[in-house]
Amino acid sequence: MSHSDFDIVVIGGGINGCGIARDAVGRGYSVLLAEMQDLASGTSSASTKLIHGGLRYLEHYEIRLVRESLMEREVLWRMAPHIIWPLRFVLPHHRGLRPAWLLRLGLFLYDHIGGRKLLPKTRTLDLTRDPAGKPLRRGYAKALEYSDAWVQDARLVALNARDAADQGAEILTRTKVTRLQRRDGGFLVELTDQETGQVREVTARLVVNAAGPWVDQVLRQSAGENDRRHVRLVQGSHIVVRKLFDHDRCYIFQNKDNRIIFAIPYEDDFTLIGTTDRDFNESPDRVQISREEIVYLCEAASEYFERGVMPDDVVWTYSGVRPLYDDGASKAQEATRDYVIKVDGTGQDGAIVNIFGGKITTYRRLAESVLEKIEQALGAHGAAWTAGATLPGGDFPVSGFGTLVSQLKQGAPAVPDVTIRRLARNYGTRARQILGQEGQLGRVFGADLGENEVNYLMDQEWARNPEDVLWRRSKLGLRFSPDETAALTAHMEARVTARDWADKSTRTSNSE
Template sequence: MAAFDYDILVIGGGINGCGVARDAAGRGYKVLLAEMNDLATGTSSASTKLIHGGLRYLEHREFRLVREALMEREVLWQMAPHIIWPLRFVLPHHEGLRPAWLLRLGLFLYDHIGGRKRLPPTRVLDLTKHAAGKPLKDGYAKGFEYSDAWVQDARLVVLNARDAADRGAEIMTRSEVIRIERSNGGFVAEIADRATKICRTVSPRLVVNAAGPWVDQVIELAARGGNVRNVRLVQGSHIVVPKLFDHDKAYIFQNTDKRIVFAIPYEGDFTLIGTTDRDFSGKPEKVAISEEETAYLCAAASSYFQRQIAPADVIWSYSGIRPLYEAGAASAQEATRDYVLKADGDAATGVMINVFGGKITTYRRLAESVLDLVEKHLGARNPRWTAGATLPGGDFPFDGFEALVAGLAAHAPSVAETTIRRLARNYGTKAFEILGPENSLGRIVAANLGENEIRYLVKKEWARSAEDILWRRSKVGLRSTPGDVAALTAFLDGERFGSKAATG
């Protein structure tokens, strides 16, 4: 039998790839993950940032997907109560669109098919009296309030990678797989560091292709050519505007085109509005919101809110590509959001497991399904384990966030409460490690980011650039200036972070 460096090479550092790496490492497999950019650079940091069942998917009769996603909400909440928390959604009844009885039926199913235990149930609202009705235009009298959850999506990816590394996986960021060939019942892969151009050759027994929008390109690379078309690329864009309401609930709005748009409290001072849904034919790395999408989201929100939203109000926007499995749906809206796994090859030729589609909410279940296929080809190691294991920083009671904040405040009384809350939300109990024995952030470098936090992100979370820190490890970028970016970049350059970057 040929000697292999690794049991599994995972290609792709989004939520699916990092989730698979974590699960596999915890089961005892030797794992290498290669991501050509930073972790969560693509789809996984461009979501609506929800842990949800997908209420509208009931209309497309995707009951299995909705049920699995609903079951995952409370599992994930308990795994990472610092970056995931419950959120109540208000659905105003719009005369002329879906009738009230249909909405009530859908929400009844939503409440009961997913094993909800701790999240509160749906209730009917009188929007003429309830606080959620005040920002809305006159005419919206009845509404429904139901439960889902919020997630800091890019941090979820990073914490899965960190836990994978803590369990023995090796994580290579900014490292592109440029060659992959079948050999001796496994693979030989060449991985290029995109900064130094230095190449490394590895030999995994099995490959998991979780490259998201680039999944077909990896298949073509392994096949040495061909024109593979397994995914339907669908663009989703979001805008962020100054906050439109003072309460802590989110809205879900029906549109006349049968789509829905969310308006969600975001980072304290803002409202997040999204998403769009349209086919995309360009290069995934070039995706950007269009003027048409911006106008669509502004108009959708303005049709419900008293305050009218114009493109000039947009503070920030972002776009991502959903790599949906191509099953011939007539429109982007109708394409399934469920994940599809395809194993290519056999024990004699080497097995590549290709991952198509998926949602952040079901990433853990997707990883378990991938590991079922891995076990089929490599043999079983340790049993399933992720359902009851917390992510780094999440080792506190799911309802204990305020107690964590109080503990951090007592530990570091000189740090402002707003900063304490930000640290608690981003890092959970790991915030104590960041504050260190001196109980402080250290010298403030930029945008309320201290030396201790920055060094932690470099050493533990693979951060290399100001963008990594300001927009993926945090959303401090919303309040940063060009001077902050320059100061943070200069600090990182001065630290020679390449020699101190995260390992694993």
């Protein structure tokens, strides 16, 4: 087993772990990140995919969280205008639930406490005249419309990891931390490759535990806290149905149980509906939507849409487990979404920085808060820098997406317009690397997924199998047939085998 030394080892390849790794390496720390599965394979690919303040959190008086989230919307939009873009949300007034004056007050705060500059402000809609009222049942006459934003959540994770690697971090996927032992004022970290079983040991001055739903497992393994519980696991599930409306706005619906759900345009031809909130007491590996959750989401949507939503209409579902900090809240939906950072140990005896809770909107601010703890333990290096830096492919103005699409089309006139737009949305300016000088997709496996794109995802974004490509780096799995998936599988397996043999030959040659 070989030995390497790092300032920081980050455990967990979700949005928090990758965001922390990126920020830390950009300040001059040496960083290794270990993820036991694929990037964003847990909670970070199972969100409602919103960059939002969290309107309902105002009811729970989480003003700081809402304000910080609102301030981050435009910061993140500028960082990644290809995978983040503004959306307008329509909130119909439902008689008998929250009164209209309360909703207006909440949205007044929403407009004014977060430093909104580019996003449009709230307005009132007449649903009897506005197109947003057409898909809704009769009786909904008034609505409020406000701004938030959309994000391709799993791609946000991959881009943070890519940027961290570009700056010198070592990113290891499918690599589990199997032992964590304090030694000589730091840590001995044992890493096990989940595919080959190969074991590697590294040393670290500090460890960041950003394992999400597995954060307590890491604590039990490293700190001997066998009985203490820090996180409250809350399951959130979503359903996807065929498109329920033709416009590009979203709906936020109030429910009689005091919860809300969203209905969001999704991947052009679909509508995303979610989410649920219920306590989860099993292993995070076993999370899946229940029949009860499907029925709940269908019934909640049918309360508003003229065309009812039935369980048989569901074409895809996904579920995730939110690792919320256990604050003793009586209901899952009342548990805080704010992040909590706890430090175990010091810079002299080896510090573990543990991350609890958080939401995708505040991941960058969470990373900055974690870096403050790291600086206290290891000493300061560079200054905070991420607020003004773009993510890979995002080096164009927030108003420049149409121009980017036109430029890509000029370089690839034979590629359909809808594919050019999808590539621009996924990769921004780095779509040029996929299209190449010839402006081609390569062999197309299904939908509009070409060989050049697959190879790029394998070489640049740690994709290893079709699930990585079809359900995390993209959502093209919604359009793939079994035969097309089999062809993609064969291509990726052959490429992985060839690359592994090349790596083995290189290691053998170097050892000689």
